[in-house]
Amino acid sequence: MLPRANHTLPMPTFVSAFCQLASLTDSAITDLKGMLHTKSYDKGEKLLSYGERCKRLYFIDEGLTKTFFSNESKEFIMRFFSEYALFTVVDSFTAQTPSHYEILALEKTSVTYINQQDLEALCKKHHCIESAFRKLLSIATTNMMKRISEMLEENATERYNRFLRDNGQLLQRISLGDLSCYLGITQVSLSRIRSGK
Numbered sequence: 001m002l003p004r005a006n007h008t009l010p011m012p013t014f015v016s017a018f019c020q021l022a023s024l025t026d027s028a029i030t031d032l033k034g035m036l037h038t039k040s041y042d043k044g045e046k047l048l049s050y051g052e053r054c055k056r057l058y059f060i061d062e063g064l065t066k067t068f069f070s071n072e073s074k075e076f077i078m079r080f081f082s083e084y085a086l087f088t089v090v091d092s093f094t095a096q097t098p099s100h101y102e103i104l105a106l107e108k109t110s111v112t113y114i115n116q117q118d119l120e121a122l123c124k125k126h127h128c129i130e131s132a133f134r135k136l137l138s139i140a141t142t143n144m145m146k147r148i149s150e151m152l153e154e155n156a157t158e159r160y161n162r163f164l165r166d167n168g169q170l171l172q173r174i175s176l177g178d179l180s181c182y183l184g185i186t187q188v189s190l191s192r193i194r195s196g197k
Helices: 014-021 026-034 090-095 116-125 127-153 156-170 176-183 187-195
Strands: 037-041 046-048 056-062 064-071 074-082 102-105 109-115
Touching: 014 026, 014 109, 014 127, 026 116, 026 127, 046 056, 056 074, 056 116, 064 176, 074 127, 074 156, 074 176, 090 127, 109 116, 116 127, 127 156, 156 176, 156 187, 176 187
Parallel strands: none
Antiparallel strands: 037 109, 046 102, 056 109, 064 074, 064 102
């Protein structure tokens, strides 16, 4: 639900992604770096399970994840996140409430993350970090509203074409089953759209 970092920068990092959101002071950057952790997940491993509180803001160094929820054996994928994306489950992270979403690694995935309590402490100490995080939340909220509008206002073909336009680079990395769940249609309908029928 959060923006991808600028690909023109050499090897984007969690810190460089935050610096794009607000101008960080040297002391803020030093403190932020001191709060960061790294972790790797295998394909099929969950970063977050249903009902857990989301305690981490993630940056993907390498790999691919999906954020999704399941209802009566049906799955709905809210977003895919790949390299250089900052993301979390916003409502669970900010309010520290049980998450309705899960996060799953679709490939072997390496992340840099910060814990919610540590980020909160940095926001209190550094106004520039608070500003960056506030902008991040604003972007995430806007992206979420756009995603909901897509599902409500666009037909399946329009949603598929939008995915190709916005996320076409992921097409070879995700399954047709996941793509159909993202679009909110059956795999049969997806096959028809892809064949132009």
